[in-house]
Amino acid sequence: MAKDRYSQADRALSALRTLILSGAFARDEKLSEPALSDRLGISRTPLREAMMHLLQEGLLHRDDGGSARVSCYTMRDIIDAIEVRGTLEGLAARLAAERGVSAEALAAARAILDALDQALGAAAGVDFRAYIVHNTAFHDWLAQAAASPVVIREIARAKRMPLSGPGAFLTGQEGQRPFLQSLIIAQDQHRAILDAIETGEGARAEALAREHARLARRNLQQAIDRRKTEATTIPGLALVSPN
Amino acid sequence: MAKDRYSQADRALSALRTLILSGAFARDEKLSEPALSDRLGISRTPLREAMMHLLQEGLLHRDDGGSARVSCYTMRDIIDAIEVRGTLEGLAARLAAERGVSAEALAAARAILDALDQALGAAAGVDFRAYIVHNTAFHDWLAQAAASPVVIREIARAKRMPLSGPGAFLTGQEGQRPFLQSLIIAQDQHRAILDAIETGEGARAEALAREHARLARRNLQQAIDRRKTEATTIPGLALVSPN
DNA sequence: TGCGTTCAATGTGTATACACAATCGGGAAA
DNA sequence: TTTCCCGATTGTGTATACACATTGAACGCA
Numbered sequence: 001m002a003k004d005r006y007s008q009a010d011r012a013l014s015a016l017r018t019l020i021l022s023g024a025f026a027r028d029e030k031l032s033e034p035a036l037s038d039r040l041g042i043s044r045t046p047l048r049e050a051m052m053h054l055l056q057e058g059l060l061h062r063d064d065g066g067s068a069r070v071s072c073y074t075m076r077d078i079i080d081a082i083e084v085r086g087t088l089e090g091l092a093a094r095l096a097a098e099r100g101v102s103a104e105a106l107a108a109a110r111a112i113l114d115a116l117d118q119a120l121g122a123a124a125g126v127d128f129r130a131y132i133v134h135n136t137a138f139h140d141w142l143a144q145a146a147a148s149p150v151v152i153r154e155i156a157r158a159k160r161m162p163l164s165g166p167g168a169f170l171t172g173q174e175g176q177r178p179f180l181q182s183l184i185i186a187q188d189q190h191r192a193i194l195d196a197i198e199t200g201e202g203a204r205a206e207a208l209a210r211e212h213a214r215l216a217r218r219n220l221q222q223a224i225d226r227r228k229t230e231a232t233t234i235p236g237l238a239l240v241s242p243n
Numbered sequence: 244m245a246k247d248r249y250s251q252a253d254r255a256l257s258a259l260r261t262l263i264l265s266g267a268f269a270r271d272e273k274l275s276e277p278a279l280s281d282r283l284g285i286s287r288t289p290l291r292e293a294m295m296h297l298l299q300e301g302l303l304h305r306d307d308g309g310s311a312r313v314s315c316y317t318m319r320d321i322i323d324a325i326e327v328r329g330t331l332e333g334l335a336a337r338l339a340a341e342r343g344v345s346a347e348a349l350a351a352a353r354a355i356l357d358a359l360d361q362a363l364g365a366a367a368g369v370d371f372r373a374y375i376v377h378n379t380a381f382h383d384w385l386a387q388a389a390a391s392p393v394v395i396r397e398i399a400r401a402k403r404m405p406l407s408g409p410g411a412f413l414t415g416q417e418g419q420r421p422f423l424q425s426l427i428i429a430q431d432q433h434r435a436i437l438d439a440i441e442t443g444e445g446a447r448a449e450a451l452a453r454e455h456a457r458l459a460r461r462n463l464q465q466a467i468d469r470r471k472t473e474a475t476t477i478p479g480l481a482l483v484s485p486n
Numbered sequence: 487t488g489c490g491t492t493c494a495a496t497g498t499g500t501a502t503a504c505a506c507a508a509t510c511g512g513g514a515a516a
Numbered sequence: 517t518t519t520c521c522c523g524a525t526t527g528t529g530t531a532t533a534c535a536c537a538t539t540g541a542a543c544g545c546a
Contacts, residue, residue, distance in 0.1 A: 007529065032497065043531045045288070048498095052292065056299055058396065065538060066498060080338075080393040087334045091327065150323040153301065154401070161393070251500065275527065286501045291528095308508060309528060490545080497538075502531100509526075516519080 012042045012050035020059050020070055021162065023238025027072035030063070057160055059239075072241050073162070075224065079217055081164035086213025088155045089142055093205035096145035097197045105145060109194050112138045116187050131183065132170045138190055139166040142209070145197060162236040169219035172233040178222065186215050255285045255293035263302050263313055264405065266481025270315035273306070300403055302482075315484050316405070318467065322460055324407035329456025331398045332385055336448035339388035340440045348388060352437050355381045359430050374426065375413045381433055382409040385452070388440060405479040412462035415476040421465060429458050 016036070019025065031051070037044045051068050054060040060068045112134050119130035143155040159165040173179045189212040196205035223234055227242075259279070262268065274294070280287045294311050297303040303311045355377050362373035386398040402408040416422045432455040439448035466477055470485075 009529080034497070044498095045530055045532090049291075049295065049529095052295055058393075067538095076391070077393055080389075080391040083338075084331070084334065084393060084397055087330060088327070091330045095323075095326075146323075148319070148323040150301075150320055150327060150404070154327055154397075157400075158397070277527070287528095288500055288502085292499095310508095488546090490543105492543085493541090495538100495540080498536090500533100500535080502533085504532105505528105505530080507526105507528075509524100511524085512522090514519100514521085516517105 007046065008042050009046035009049040012040055012047045013053050015040055015042075016047075016050055016054060017059065018235075020054070020239070021235040025070045027239065027241060028069050031060070031068045031070065033068075057157075059162060070239070072239050074241055075220075078163045078220055078240060081158070081161045082213055082216050082220070085155070085158040085161075085164050085166075085216075086210045088151070088158050089139070089213060090206040090209040092143055092146040092148075092151050092155060093193055093197060093209040094202040095148060095151065096142075097200050097202040097205040099146070100200070101145055101147075101197055105141070106194070106198060109138070109141050109145075112141060113187070113190055113194065116190065120183060120187060126174075126180065126183065128170070128174050132167050135170065135186075136167050142193070162239060163220065163234075164216075166213075166216065168236070169216060169223055169234060173219070173223060173226065176222065176226075179219065182215055182219060186212065189215070250289065251285050252289035252292040255283055255290045256296050258283055258285075259290075259293055259297060260302065261478075263297070263482070264478040268313045270482065270484060271312050274303070274311045274313065276311075300400075302405060313482070315482050317484055318463075321406045321463055321483060324401070324404045325456055325459050325463070328398070328401040328404075328407050328409075328459075329453045331394070331401050332382070332456060333449040333452040335386055335389040335391075335394050335398060336436055336440060336452040337445040338391065338394065339385075340443050340445040340448040342389070343443070344388055344390075344440055348384075349437075349441060352381070352384050352388075355384060356430070356433055356437065359433065363426060363430060369417075369423065369426065371413070371417050375410050378413065378429075379410050385436070405482060406463065406477075407459075409456075409459065411479070412459060412466055412477060416462070416466060416469065419465065419469075422462065425458055425462060429455065432458070 025031070033044050033047060033051070037047050040047065051060060055062065055068065059071055061071050063069050115134040116131060116138065119127040119134060122130075139159070143152050146152070162168075189208055193205055193208045193212065196202075196208060223232060223237065224240070226232060227237065268274070276287050276290060276294070280290050283290065294303060298305065298311065302314055304314050306312050358377040359374060359381065362370040362377060365373075382402070386395050389395070405411075412422075432451055436448055436451045436455065439445075439451060466475060466480065467483070469475060470480065
């Protein structure tokens with residue numbers, strides 16, 4: 001039941017999240033349950049379940065009257081969310097280094113990094129699609145490296161926050177030269193993080209993972225700057241209040 | 244509606260959480276919604292809402308069949324949860340030190356620490372009740388010190404995890420001598436953290452906040468050791484699998 | 487004209503009924 | 517005796533109806 005088939009609540013969650021991130025609602029717009037239920041073709045019960053999820057994710061919040069409204073963010077909010085993710089990934093990297101990682105896990109990480117190298121050095125420039133896939137895979141691997149269910153869960157939560165995930169700014173700026181350079185730097189940091197984990201250098205692994213998240217912050221700044229001049233296709237960017 | 248009066252869902256949440264933490268269910272016991280609904284006198288809809296909350300808190304988890312079961316934890320899980328809290332409180336302390344804190348906030352923190360001193364030096368030994376109150380207040384203050392909604396939310400979540408909160412082991416071992424010493428050490432760390440924040444020493448503030456969380460880890464170990472010989476009254480301890 | 491009051495409309499919180507999946511037990515066949 | 521199958525029971529997912537709160541507007545009164 002919960003395995004192969006998607007429930008109405010799952011559909012409502014994904015549909016509503018996509019709507020919100022795509023900017024279909026105004027900032028702080030009130031979401032009426034009956035109206036949404038009608039629009040999505042999903043009854044209120046599973047819809048409410050989906051909205052509860054988004055409330056806890058932070059995409060929605062309740063106003064004084066108890067209605068759900070779409071949240072909007074400041075630049076500071078996004079920056080802090082990235083900082084939280086970097087901190088938790090740093091924790092995962094340190095724990096992995098301190099507690100040790102199996103040979104199989106290390107081999108898996110190396111395979112991911114090789115694939116990233118290949119995506120960067122493709123014949124026709126950079127294979128962005130492959131880069132996104134393998135970059136996500138590496139960050140997933142890093143979360144798992146600590147082999148701690150608690151850490152895995154918290155990192156997953158931090159990644160779900162809008163615009164704070166490791167792939168949030170990997171679309172929409174493919175043509176930008178500084179962005180291309182940041183991919184190369186990021187991959188070098190990937191290698192360094194893995195090396196530190198492998199050699200048991202906990203403090204180094206943690207510091208590197210934190211600094212690695214700072215790259216996302218730089219890319220965020222560039223995306224914001226570019227928004228002023230051209231339309232971008234970064235999901236969730238519409239939620240950031242321009243100030 | 245959402246302000247003054249508690250909803251059925253709120254009641255269900257608090258009742259169910261209390262039941263679980265008090266060990267009313269066996270480890271990994273399946274919770275039937277109709278049975279619980281009958282037991283609590285609350286219909287399934289708000290009950291399901293409460294269960295969704297507990298699922299996201301980690302107190303419950305879904306099995307293959309889609310049923311909710313009470314989670315049980317290993318020592319490692321609790322240790323990691325404390326580590327996550329320490330890491331996030333370290334982040335809050337560092338950000339507070341780096342970004343600065345208002346004079347009013349500093350004064351409020353000093354008042355809390357003075358109250359803690361008073362609780363420790365009470366005429367009739369230590370005033371545990373007051374200590375718990377003000378200790379909680381200081382940790383809440385620390386979360387707020389970064390003045391970041393994101394950080395505040397994540398720390399609140401980390402504190403809600405069973406047995407990982409700053410006050411989780413402040414009950415049930417009042418008579419233990421090493422526990423009394425740990426209170427004095429903790430209060431010294433409180434002062435040091437505040438000092439580091441005040442003087443803008445971000446790295447020191449972070450390191451201190453992390454080490455401060457390690458005290459909880461020591462107290463956890465003592466509580467576990469004592470559980471083998473006597474009954475304790477620490478809520479949630481029943482969820483830890485004895486190994 | 488400005489303000490307070492009341493009524494209607496909309497919205498949320500809750501209960502409950504129903505459909506379908508999962509699980510458990512007994513019985514039959516090998 | 518063991519294993520497989522089938523029915524009954526229990527449980528979850530969903531839809532919907534209803535109660536009450538909230539909101540907005542129109543109307544009357546000062």
